[in-house]
Amino acid sequence: MQTQEMIGAHPDVRGGVNQALVDAIDALYSCAQACTSCADACLAEQMVDRLRQCIRFNLDCADVCAATATIATRRTGSNEEIIRKMLDACVTACRLCGEECLRHAEQHEHCRICAESCRHCEAVCQAAARSV
Amino acid sequence: MQTQEMIGAHPDVRGGVNQALVDAIDALYSCAQACTSCADACLAEQMVDRLRQCIRFNLDCADVCAATATIATRRTGSNEEIIRKMLDACVTACRLCGEECLRHAEQHEHCRICAESCRHCEAVCQAAARSV
Amino acid sequence: MQTQEMIGAHPDVRGGVNQALVDAIDALYSCAQACTSCADACLAEQMVDRLRQCIRFNLDCADVCAATATIATRRTGSNEEIIRKMLDACVTACRLCGEECLRHAEQHEHCRICAESCRHCEAVCQAAARSV
Amino acid sequence: MQTQEMIGAHPDVRGGVNQALVDAIDALYSCAQACTSCADACLAEQMVDRLRQCIRFNLDCADVCAATATIATRRTGSNEEIIRKMLDACVTACRLCGEECLRHAEQHEHCRICAESCRHCEAVCQAAARSV
DSSP, rough: OOHHHHHHSSTTTTTTTOOHHHHHHHHHHHHHHHHHHHHHHHHHHHTGSHHHHHHHHHHHHHHHHHHHHHHHOTTTOOOHHHHHHHHHHHHHHHHHHHHHHHTTTTTTHHHHHHHHHHHHHHHHHHHHHHHH | OOHHHHHHTEEEETTTOOOHHHHHHHHHHHHHHHHHHHHHHHSSSGGGSSSSHHHHHHHHHHHHHHHHHHHHHHHHTTTTHHHHHHHHHHHHHHHHHHHHHHHOOOOOOOHHHHHHHHHHHHHHHHHHHHHH | OOHHHHHSSTTTTEEEEEOHHHHHHHHHHHHHHHHHHHHHHHSSSGGGSSSSSHHHHHHHHHHHHHHHHHHHOOOTTTHHHHHHHHHHHHHHHHHHHHHHHHHHTTHHHHHHHHHHHHHHHHHHHHHHHOOO | HHHHHHHHTSSSTTTTOOHHHHHHHHHHHHHHHHHHHHHHHHHTTGGGGGGGHHHHHHHHHHHHHHHHHHHHHHHHHHHHHHHHHHHHHHHHHHHHHHHHHHHTTTTTTHHHHHHHHHHHHHHHHHHHHHHH
């Protein structure tokens, strides 16, 4: 991802890059990928009936993260109120999804990696929310 | 939209359709369409430089509404906490976008229609947030 | 949906609304809703292991339809080549998803309604692709 | 991005990771970010009226890339026909957007970086389309 370069080249930013927001954007795209992948991997597991809730949290979390990544990228119109609300929704989505994935982390490697991705994304979104 | 039929056919719903949520889903898709369309129409206006903020609010609002429509549709996993947070983000996005569109409503018919769509969506999302 | 009004108010359109494209936009949002809903309803069925492929087609179809609805709405930049390719991808996604849903239509009402929505969307996207 | 790890942990993949597809997924998320960012940076430029077409191509390209990243991630249901069509739409979207950005690359650093991101994404999507 060339997020930092792109944000730095924005006429309203001129070098004053908000690093916490850049870190959040990268984590959000990454978490959207992990959750989408985990939902599909769960769907392929023999015990899919025990992973219904995990699939749902994965899909919700992927949608919230993808929308927030886009909105945080389009940050310069001083639309901080929306960014903060969306980062806050991400913190919740990542917490719930990460907790559910953790329950299946010993049996399923994809749930273990996804839980880590959610936990990381939750932390950087919290930091970014305080920075905008 | 056949939203009501689809939600009503869900095995966890069995007829107990939450009408406020169904109304919100329809309004969210409709508002996403209106905001996407208004952003593009603003971009085609001669005075585009006066519509920058309107375009950004439109794009943000479209993204928040589209993500929330999807998450509210996938409602049955008792993920109410996420739905509420997203509906709350929509209320903010629709309010800000609707106010900005209203400023250009006399000059631009697309801003007038979009402002109405935002106001309606804001109201039904508020009602839906209280219902979940 | 106020699609027709919004497209008609676009400064580059001035009344010359492409009705086939407007019909496609409405059908695309509606099909995205139906497929998202059907995926979640399938996930709630007792025999979820027989519906894995249906859930995947539903999720893919919802993503293709939602992206195409947005791109077709943002139609005025004479980006017809992209719109045509996306409408073409929708025709395929709706055909595959509709066929799979039809296999479960007798057991599951949500699959029956979704199959209809896919078939309708496939037809109007084909007509719209010829019109741009 | 932990794309390779996630795909490698999928029960249907078991180590046989399609590297061309993994590269495409990473490039698609990255290009979606670059195009979203470039559209917003263009909107902030004084000469925004000369960048209308660039903004539209950026927004279309971002939407096609984001949807394709998700669908390619959810790859295991042997839905190759859709993946191929979407990768093909991406090749077109990236080509058109990259060409337009290149026209503004000397004046605007964000257009220069975005043009590179589009060119790279176009190439890896072409390679990935041959691999599925």
